[in-house]
Amino acid sequence: MTDDTRQLFQPGEPATGNWISIGHPAVAEICSEGFDFVVIDTEHTDMGLETVGNLLRAVHRDAAPIVRVPLNDSAWIKRVLDLGVAGLMIPMIETAEQAERAVDAMRYPPEGTRGVAPARASDYGRTFEEYFETADDELVTILQIETERGVENAADIVSVDGVDAVIVGHGDLSASLGVFGQWEDERFESALDSIVTTARNHDKAVGMLATDRESIHRWTDAGIDFLIAGADIAYLSSGSDAARAEFEDLVDN
Template sequence: MDSEFAERLRAGEPLSAGWVSLGHPRVAELVALAGYDFVIVDLEHSPTSLETLDDIVRALELRGVPAVVRVPWNDAVELKRVLDIGVSGVMIPMVETAEAAEEAVDAMTYPPDGMRGVAGSRATNYGLDFAEYMEHADEDLVTILQIETVDGVENAGAISEVEGVDSLFVGPSDLSASLGVSGDWEDESVLGAIDDVLGESAVPVGSLAVTDEGVERWVEQGFDWVIAGVDSRSLLSASQSANEAFERAVERRDE
């Protein structure tokens, strides 16, 4: 956990996030070296296992970068297992109602206020720091909920007002699909829905950008934090650019 990170996120400070979908600790370490304020590790759309996540979190800790994990679903059992690894927070997909937000917060919180299971896990240094961790976990862990459907947009204000919700995240890919314009993040309906979330949210809001222009667009539109790049896309783009440079060089040589 990182109390300073939690405070900065909740305060709405401009923060940049890296994205790790390639399930290897060295990828996470490389992303951390880019200087991001925190890194999100994806478990929803990746084959990464909990065992691998364990090592990825260690790699991020080594570089002093908070690890937030996007879990596959709003599931108390899944959340419990990820939290026990010792992450700084979680991001939960497809939250559409205040009731679902309450369920997420409940799963993130220790009894008597919540239902998170108690164990001497890695998060507590295998029980050595059990009491200290339990004392601060509820306030130091961040809970980010994804708004990525029409219903989620309509209920964004109520979702954001649930006590324990620290931030919302607008997922442009799924939101555009929900609005019937899949993949078109520039469509007026998508941009209008984003403005609705930004206007209604009582907590900071983040989103994803995959280009430099996209980063600038979201910052100008009012997002508090932005995922500025995706590991797999960056690797593919750099590889394509290098190969294109080779092909151009060969063409010039053969002229």
């Protein structure tokens, strides 16, 4: 973990990540190659902390490991940080108060309330004094805005000291707006543009997840800074479906 990780999440500085939902170290090893960062998801997967720890050991040394925690909870945040990550993604942030709670959990006292103990993050205590002194400045805090209420409060959220970047949860956001999956609907496009503009006005980077070529183009054109360009389950399912379809087309003709 270095200051270089924070440089990945600067407005106007493109960075590319990969999304990991499968809890096997080989997947993390394969999917982190060549990327600036990876996001290991514990919100919508069955991964426990032991699995996350093993994935972190497999991530390529040049890819910054970010973990999405399942909720804005100080106990979860503390335990994942102790595993030795470069930063966290925290879902469903709707207010400045929630953003402040997340930042508070990310920081050691006296700036925050993170529990103090040696762990993998400090080489099992060997470098704990140094880690304690530098962690608050080096860890990246990425908050997810993914509801109509979050959009309405986006300016307050990104204004919170300690918020490094935001990411748009487009699936949940479109559902919250009553237009699930309708990316060209005016309500969704307006909400997305509002988040991007607000982040820009407050000098914060904004990112999104794309799972296919079309969405890579769509979200890049929308003005995002960093892109999670694909996900392990999407690669597997699309590759598997394509191979099967290719064979079936041959034998059916």
